[in-house]
Amino acid sequence: MAIRLKVFVEEQHVPASAEIDDDDPRSWQWVIYDSSSTIKTPVAVIRLVPPPQAPHELITNPGADASSLPKYDTAHEPYIKLTRVAVLKEYRGLGLGRRLVDEALGWARGHVEEIEEACRRVVGRELRWKGLVLVHAQVQGEKMYERFGFVTDEKMGKWDEEGIEHVGMWKRIGLEPRS
Template sequence: MTNVTMDTSSFRSFTPREPQTGVPREPAPPTPFISFIKPQGQLYNYNRHKTHKDQPENIPKGFRDAMSVREKVYVEEQGVALENEFDNDDHRSCHWVIYASVNETISPAVLDPQTGALLRARRSTSTALPIGTIRLVPFPHEAHPRNGGIYLNGVLTNVGDPVRPRSSETVKPLQPQEIQGGSRRNSLYIRDFPTTFHNGQEPYVKLGRLAVLKEFRNKGIAGQLVRTAISWMQAHYTVFNPSPTTLGFDRLGMDVTGQLPKWRGLFCIHAQEEAVQVWERYGFQVDEKMGKWFEEGIAHVGMWLRVEVGKGGHTVA
């Protein structure tokens, strides 16, 4: 995969306020807040064979909190192997973690048994508990999964659909001779088979690893995470676009900006089949031409959403 150098100073925390409409659901969780974790190069030191509690000290706490939720949901609940939950996309992705402020009693109140008068007040402490997470993976991506494919740790373990091609193209930075050549082949793109909503070439970003702790589900937490990630990408719609400066074309005096891949509002998810209705609430549509495949033994389908992009933004440099 192409490693594009990012100017991470352009990343900022984004904590939206959800509109309060109608009567809140009961029981409502403590007021949550969202933390943004920018792409982290030091995640290369993450040990996929250990839990979030046993990682090196240089792994950001926010990412360890994200993994604490993912381990609860995907590893403990759904049976995904621990070493397969962390993958090579984590270090280049944006992550969001939603927290709830939870009060824990240190010591209960003490009352006078004769009069009922308060002798010692209850002592408590407030803890920020990570309760949900989501990630956004920038382009480029591996080719779409094969219909009928069985994947373990991202590796196809069966033949799958023999008719559907799978790209074997190696993604690498665009070379000057490729721009100057007659074919103008842009290797920052993945050549893929066209689907219902994707032409096989347009850059897209991928949402995934959406997870909410069981006791906090059905309270709008997942929706808040999805809307936060989508809104952030709309506002920072050029942040993952490669620039001539990054690729060195400015030093060659070449104007190739019109030929470099640009994100134009397309989101993809590899949704668990049983979660399709959840993603449909946020506007995603099932892509019938992508078929169905299995990741870590769980049936998945492809879904897409196209949004309008905002003005401004921050370009990778």
């Protein structure tokens, strides 16, 4: 959490109250540590949020009446979301963002049942995840995600999340055979 607070709250001025959300308890998170000294220091993080996700309208239209929308979007194909990717300033440019994305997606490929079970706990029924992945990329990070194989969804447009312009980017990953 310290990395997210430093990057998002201190550097990017996101309100601390917006940094921790309802997805944190139901997500998987990875941390990269600098172990070049005797003390291991966390330097980079990523979060994988299982389906279902909140309707996109709640993000792109902050004035939308939340009571008129379902809490979760179950009308579209289930997808996981990579979020809260943060690397401390002094460790940027070392490929840690790619390593985090690769680790999270590699884990997801082999843990489909766990992802679907997390979804089932929320919606009370089975929704099959077929490898679809979304990132809400800050516009400044769009090129990085393109290098990772994500494609910008022009239909989603651009929107403001906590004062930072974002775009939606998709990727489909191959999954390991189900057991």
